[in-house]
Amino acid sequence: MSEGQKQSVAVVGAGLAGTSAALGFVDLGYDVTIYSDKDRDALRNKVPPTGVGVLFGASRDWDAKIIEDLYEIGNTTGISVRLKSGSGDERADVLEFNPDFGYVAQAVDLRLRGDDRLGRFLERGGKLEVGEVDDDRLDAIAASHDLTLVATGKRGLADVFPIDDARTHYREPQRKLLQATLQGVGDGPEVFDYRSREGGKHAVFNLDAENGEIYVGPFHHKDIGLSWSFIVFAKPDGEWAAKIDGATDNASARQVLVDIFREYFPNDAPVVEKLQVIDADPYSWLKGAVTPTVRKAVSTTKNGHVVAAIGDTAIAVDPVAGQGAQGSLIQVADLLAAAKDHEGEFTAEWLSAQFEKYWESRGKAAVEVTRLYLGDPDYADHLELSFPAASVNSDVASALFGLLSDPNPLLTLETRDDVLGFIGAVAGEPADDVLAKFEPAGQFSSAAVA
Numbered sequence: 001m002s003e004g005q006k007q008s009v010a011v012v013g014a015g016l017a018g019t020s021a022a023l024g025f026v027d028l029g030y031d032v033t034i035y036s037d038k039d040r041d042a043l044r045n046k047v048p049p050t051g052v053g054v055l056f057g058a059s060r061d062w063d064a065k066i067i068e069d070l071y072e073i074g075n076t077t078g079i080s081v082r083l084k085s086g087s088g089d090e091r092a093d094v095l096e097f098n099p100d101f102g103y104v105a106q107a108v109d110l111r112l113r114g115d116d117r118l119g120r121f122l123e124r125g126g127k128l129e130v131g132e133v134d135d136d137r138l139d140a141i142a143a144s145h146d147l148t149l150v151a152t153g154k155r156g157l158a159d160v161f162p163i164d165d166a167r168t169h170y171r172e173p174q175r176k177l178l179q180a181t182l183q184g185v186g187d188g189p190e191v192f193d194y195r196s197r198e199g200g201k202h203a204v205f206n207l208d209a210e211n212g213e214i215y216v217g218p219f220h221h222k223d224i225g226l227s228w229s230f231i232v233f234a235k236p237d238g239e240w241a242a243k244i245d246g247a248t249d250n251a252s253a254r255q256v257l258v259d260i261f262r263e264y265f266p267n268d269a270p271v272v273e274k275l276q277v278i279d280a281d282p283y284s285w286l287k288g289a290v291t292p293t294v295r296k297a298v299s300t301t302k303n304g305h306v307v308a309a310i311g312d313t314a315i316a317v318d319p320v321a322g323q324g325a326q327g328s329l330i331q332v333a334d335l336l337a338a339a340k341d342h343e344g345e346f347t348a349e350w351l352s353a354q355f356e357k358y359w360e361s362r363g364k365a366a367v368e369v370t371r372l373y374l375g376d377p378d379y380a381d382h383l384e385l386s387f388p389a390a391s392v393n394s395d396v397a398s399a400l401f402g403l404l405s406d407p408n409p410l411l412t413l414e415t416r417d418d419v420l421g422f423i424g425a426v427a428g429e430p431a432d433d434v435l436a437k438f439e440p441a442g443q444f445s446s447a448a449v450a
């Protein structure tokens, strides 16, 4: 680069991570090109959103460093949690709780978030080149830019970055996933009012000990605005996994949801039955699975040019703890802040140091809180103690869901005694006293009456 010339940045992939990084580097004064396999219209209108992308609290502060907050719909302030187990006559309501998060969670269509970023990026002089990037093209791109970021998601060019075996706990997906967005119900206090007096201001999280989990929450759809987003996290050996196979379009995805609710959570079924597909958006559903994977986020192309991974390309987590989009934004915002103060080349050493900082400050905790919510056996004590404690103490419940906003406190809870100490500290009384109050629900209460 000759003196006075702007440093150039290439961003491959225009999902949330790519558009966020591209906008941020343009705003720092770099000459930025996005290389995307899809044009702007296709990114917004011809693909499903990669996920629901709820930003649980703290990550919104990092996002605000990239773009102003443009959205008012899709905000929740807490979550109504219910756990059931067993089947047939043995099926039982086990526990419930309904904490305030203590923060605002925001669920906005990732296609809209991406398009808003892309629009600003183009207005501010960024360039978009459309065409799939393969290994040869990546090599050429990296040769002609000062910094090349790869943001092609879980697949794409992810294999350029070797899997980090020491940080990757699973070799296969832990849940089969079905995501769908439906319309026709508001987010006022009357929605789900039998679960929570906050109604539609609290999301819904249903757990089934044998079959998996279901998240339901108000959502800002890119075209119609207020809608409701669903994610079924089906355990591979549970009964829901086969049901997900029946989803082939948005109508059958809705039907799978209705069927699951009628059979497993009948109290909620009347609300779900009222919700309808968004005809104008045939891409408002998604099914699949994520193999949770951490990669070595700095690599080289075949001719030795340095490339760095961001977003899901670097760390892909199962969405059960909602960490993927959040982590992507934090990784990008921290990289931008470091680049602002950086002089000289973007060497492999510098880029690796940035990733290590991100891993220590968020990435590792995001991976671990996901393992907690997946019910990994390493967290058996944590789950056995924290869910009953949460059901009898709202501060413990808030702390449990506070981990979605900041998962780092989990890293301090290594032993059963650590967890008991944490429960005691949060509840303000000995953990044993808290846990002694727990009795299985028997039957869920009516929050409206309570």
Ligand SMILES: Cc1cc2nc3c(=O)[nH]c(=O)nc-3n(C[C@H](O)[C@H](O)[C@H](O)COP(=O)(O)OP(=O)(O)OC[C@H]3O[C@@H](n4cnc5c(N)ncnc54)[C@H](O)[C@@H]3O)c2cc1C
Binding pocket: 012, 013, 014, 015, 016, 017, 018, 035, 036, 037, 038, 043, 050, 051, 052, 053, 054, 055, 110, 131, 132, 133, 134, 151, 152, 153, 154, 155, 156, 157, 177, 178, 179, 231, 290, 310, 311, 312, 313, 319, 321, 322, 323, 324, 325, 326, 327, 328
């Ligand atoms: C069901 C589900 C629910 C989720 N819910 C949440 C949540 O509540 N909270 C949260 O924080 N996270 C959530 N996530 C995770 C979140 O959606 C992802 O972490 C995030 O969207 C990843 O963004 P990305 O930009 O890294 O990847 P992507 O969105 O996958 O973007 C990659 C882009 O690169 C393009 N591309 C691919 N290959 C090439 C190529 N060779 N050349 C050029 N372009 C290419 C793709 O077309 C795409 O546009 C969820 C995920 C799922 C599956």
